[in-house]
Amino acid sequence: MTDPMASSEKAKLDAEANADANIELALERLAIQGHCGERLRLQEMLPETDTETQHFVLVELIKLNMALAADKGTIERIEDYIEAMPDRLSVSKVPLDMVMEEIQLRKDAGQDCSYEDYCERFPQHAELLHPLLHSAEVTGAVRTRSVPPELPLGSQVDDFLLIQKLGQGAFAHVYLARQVSMHRLVALKISRGGGDESQALAQFDHPNIVRVFDQRTDLEQGLHLLYMQYHPGGTLSDVVYAARDCQDGHCDSRLLVDAVDGNLLRAAQAVPERSLVRQWIRSAPWPAVVAWMGVQMAKALGEAHRHGVLHRDVKPANVLLSAECIPQLADFNVSFAGAAGRAGAAASFGGSIGYMAPEHLRAISAEALDKPEQVQERADLYSLGVLLWELWQGERPFDYDRYAMSWSEAVQSQLVSRSKPLTAPRQFGSASERVLEKVLRKALSHSPEDRFVDGDEMAGRLRLSLHPEAAALFDPAEKSFSLRVAKWPPWVVASTVILLPNMAAGILNYEYNYQQVMSTDGMRLGLQQVSWFVNLTVFPFAACVVIWYSRRIVRAVDAARRGVRVDSADLGEALELGHRAARLSGSLWLTSGIVFSLVMSTLFHEFVWTQAVHFVLSSMICGGVAMIYPFFGMALLSTHVFYPLCLSGTMQDREFDQRAKQMERRCEYYLLIAAVIPLLGAMLMILSETASQGFRLTVIGAALLGLLASFFAYRVIVNAWGMMGTVLSRKVSSVPGEVDS
Structure with missing residues (x-):
């Protein structure tokens, strides 16, 4: 029998994932196309989904379009979009983050922003406008840079022969490429700007952090080339999505190997036939496999933190899998960003903010304008806790409003959910599960001081889930x-x-x-x-x-x-x-x-x-x-x-x-x-x-x-x-x- 509640939860999660993909697709289309002068045409980029999600996407499209216009020297007003789409947007429905975007763009252009003017235009936000208009930089503003061209497969850029497109974002394309001089396959990230990802990753030589080989600049085309280790096993997102389909939450550990094998076959890569690691995964219980993944990612975060690098965006899509199913953390390009990280359009309600710690959410919310929040290492451990819980249970450990009308509302909904008790996990009585739950609950403590001191400490506790006999020593029964x-x-x-x-x-x-x-x-x-x-x-x-x-x-x-x-x-x-x-x-x-x-x-x-x-x-x-x-x-x-x-x-x-x-x-x-x-x-x-x-x-x-x-x-x-x-x-x-x- 299928549990109706579980089916309903899975449907919500699937809808959230689809909505997130639609949002990213809409933003990428606009970024690649460039500024849309005919504002009404923004509606053509909206996904075919429910009204609430369409409104959310429209707000993000407007913010990005305003930023693209500012790059060309034109500062657009929110009222311009209300006049163009009165049936979809009104003054009363303008969210705070859209106002924040306009204020920031005007400040960047050297224009004065009057508190009285904005109170008159948007009276619903009068209470928050005073600290907003006196802050040095608005947390939620979107920074844009020009989009690189999509290059044809088979062409050569610098020392790299492009073989296959692996993915793209609003401001970068990622290709599978062959480095001609070294005769090796690499993942090549092509963008217009440098960023700090290469400096962050080049410090590490850790088995669970993706290895960056080097970076180059193609001066002729104005392209920044970052080439790194290629992992054909896909990302942990594929495994998390498969975990949602588990009957009654009872996952078979083979789903990890199957997800990796599927990506290997699609990439025309050989599947390892004699692998002790893969054999262990197939025979181990699912909670032990989740703990096994967690041990390695926690140690990777510990290594990054020792070098003074915060990840700030730990989520399944940023965990690459090798052919041996070994996880590697990637996408450190927000490591040295300010407290906001990827605020605004880059953090959709089903994406990064779903894994953020409470202090990180506060830092990117309107509350941070008056009381700045410090986001430190333990926020990454919280995000890892959310990721591992979702991998274990097929869902995140808290309930929240999945149909926010704006990015600000989405952040606030996530923040409220963090103060509530965690959802009760489905368990089957194994010692590995008991230890795993205790570890994740500590990692997901609302106060940073109650979490693990560092990634090594969290990894040590997770190891107990792999060894129940040792857990009896370090975590004895209540009446022992x-x-x-x-x-x-x-x-x-x-x-x-x-x-x-x-x-x-x-x-x-x-x-x-x-x-x-x-x-x-x-x-x-x-x-x-x-x-x-x-x-x-x-x-x-x-x-x-x-x-x-x-x-x-x-x-x-x-x-x-x-x-x-x-x-x-x-x-x-x-x-x-x-x-x-x-x-x-x-x-x-x-x-x-x-x-x-x-x-x-x-x-x-x-x-x-x-x-x-x-x-x-x-x-x-x-x-x-x-x-x-x-x-x-x-x-x-x-x-x-x-x-x-x-x-x-x-x-x-x-x-x-x-x-x-x-x-x-x-x-x-x-x-x-x-x-x-x-x-x-x-x-x-x-x-x-x-x-x-x-x-x-x-x-x-x-x-x-x-x-x-x-x-x-x-x-x-x-x-x-x-x-x-x-x-x-x-x-x-x-x-x-x-x-x-």
């Missing part, structure tokens, strides 16, 4: 033991795990020496008095040292709970706590055994050397117990609770591989100590002539049980670090087709 322990104060947990084994060992050591070693009542009384003195001195000292050692893990956990990036040094100290506690315990027990022997031999002349050996050996055994249990206990807690908690927000640790290797080496070292303890216990029992057989078996059995527990803990810890390595290790990529940048 790990989550319950994480809520306790870290110093309490550490003190309990470290001090309890020492107390148990102290009781066992005292009972053994009291019952089996001390041969007289006087020595037993002396042992009791010395034990009270030592325990009341050593245990408080040890507790204070443990709490002191715990301060770094307390600080790390507190930072993680506040959403602050954990300092790498604090993270390392947190992992060292078990090892330091074990060394402290072992040292104190060995010292205690020697001190006890010296004190008892001083107080009692009948205390012989064999009893001293028993004291030292029993202290060594208890010291071993007091080392292995705190170490493995803290290692388990660090591995399953504290370390994942500290990294759950960023999923980044550049020292992970060193930490993992050190943890494994430490576990092997303490496992060896655990193996030695039964041998020492057996030796002690052999030397003890008075010990009963039952007591001997109890001691040896307890030591063997400790060895088994240590081995179990060792396996659990090593396996957990191995799982974490799938998302944190920098040695081997956990993402198919990903190259570590």
